[in-house]
Amino acid sequence: MFNEERRFEQPIRWGMVGGGRGSQIGYSHRNAAQRDGLFKLVAGAFDLDPARCQExxxxxxxxxxxxxxxxxxxxxxxxxxxxxxxxxxxxxxxSTHYEICKAALKAGLHVVCEKPITFTSAEAEELKTLAAEKQRVIGVMYGYTGFPMIHQAREMVARGDLGDIRVVNMQFAHGFHNEAYEEKEPGLKWRVSPEVSGPTYVIGDIGTHAFYLCEMITGMQVSRLSCMRQSFIPSRAPLEDNAHVMMEFEGGAVGTLWASAVNAGSMHQQKIRVVGSKASIEWWDEHPNQLRYEIQGEAPRILDRGMGYLYQDNEGVAASHIGGGHAEGYFESWANLYHRFALVFNATERNDHATVDNVWIPGIDAGINGVRLCEKCVESADNHSAWVNF
Structure with missing residues (x-):
């Protein structure tokens, strides 16, 4: 079970930029950060309208x-x-992430930032250098990586349960934007506006989530990729609402990524399947408490969160807020991540390098690779799906 007795002398004093009234993401951050008592929200610049922010x-x-x-x-x-x-x-x-993150670091603050952290990998590398100079930590909000079964998958790969990894299939393909809903939804309008969203829509918005699950679970690095992308709603061009990416990894494994907002009828369809020489695993975010484990020649198994047969010596696997069989979900995953961010922020303040080095978080390097994925997919797609080095 989760260690609710872990406390600091004082919770980390914490502020927010954005995420005001009606923001699902803002509420998610506040709910997650304060759930275990390691952060305390004391300040905010929540809204462009000062009166609305104050209220x-x-x-x-x-x-x-x-x-x-x-x-x-x-x-x-x-x-x-x-x-x-x-x-x-x-x-x-x-479009605001880079400047706000840069200002926060210069002010001596630790940062948790939504992704993509910047528009360009050069900007992201600059933030990494600045964070190191200021001895601050940047966490990137890949919110699905707090699920215990993702950590179980990572541990199974690391322990060789699957054998040599050969294939990874990634997808995040919902159907909620199969029509031009942005004409009436301001919250979607900016996501399909290049000056605000950046050079991609679905690749940066949801494809990076699936891609980072692959990086985290397998530890593999992409060597090159080929991307094709489409704007099925023409007014969204040059931003894509559907994309397919083929990848080659260092060491010989291959992978595919499907990111889409026009998969009509689908809720999320965020799935990752990792195929090894001995067995495969598959995880689906709509059923996050289960991990499908398939050994060649044996009946498939469904592994459940919170059970003793999992690798409970891994803190990420053991990070359950409630016993197995009860449904944990989105907020628990976010809370698990904020718990880890708190441990690393606090350890950095105390110059506890052992904790900083040994507590996993999705940090600045995760942010850099997410930005690089967007850049390389655009480069490939704009050159007739040519293969490009990552």
Whole structure:
């Protein structure tokens, strides 16, 4: 079971940029970060409208003077306080991530940022260098990687249960944007606007989630890829609402990625299947408590979260908020990640390098590779699906 007795002398004082009234992502961050008592929300710049920001902040329990009109004002004012924020989460549109993250690091703050963390890998590398100079940590919100069964899958690959990895099939293919809903939905409009979303839509928005599951579970690195992408809703061009990517990994394995917002009738269809020389595993985010395990020549097995036959000596596998059989889901996965972010932020403050080195988080390198995936897919697709080096 999860270690709810783990505490700091004081919770990490934490602020947010974006994620105001009506934001599902903002609520997800607040719910997850504070669930285990390791973070405390004390400040925010939640909205471009200062009055609306202040009203919202007060309604969720903040002091009026700590609800700021913008992130610049928040970072400046909080730096003058003895009880100022130590970390910040960034839940704003893609085009703002780089500048806000850069400003946060310069203000001496640890960062949790939505992905893609920047528009270009050069910008992401710059943030990595700045974080190292400031001795701060950047966490990237790959929210599905907190599920215990993802860590079980990773451990099974590492222990050789599957044999040599040969094939990885990745997909995140929902159907909710099969028509031009952005004409009436401002929250979708920015996602299909290049100046705000960046050079991709579904590759950056959801494809990076599936891709990072592959990186995390297998540890393999892509050597080259080929991408084709489509704008089935013509007004979304040049951004794609469907994409197929073929990949070759260092060491000889191969993979495919399907990212789509026009898979009509589908809820999420985020799945990953890892095929080895001895066995395969498959995980589906709509049934996150189960991992399908198939050994050649034997009946398929369904492994369930919270059970003693799992690799419970791995903290990520054991990180269940409730016993097996009960349904854990999205918020628990996010909470597991924020728990890990807290441990690494706190250890960094104490110069506890052993903890920093041994607690896994989706950090800046995960963010860099997500941005690079977008760049390379665009490069390939714009050159008639040519193979490009990763």
């Amino acid at each position: 919202f902040g007060i309604n969720i329990g903040l002091e009026e003077q700590r609800c700021y009109p913008n992130y610049q004002a928040m970072f400046e004012a909080e730096a003058q306080r003895e009880d100022g924020i130590q970390a910040v989460s960034i839940a704003t549109p893609n």
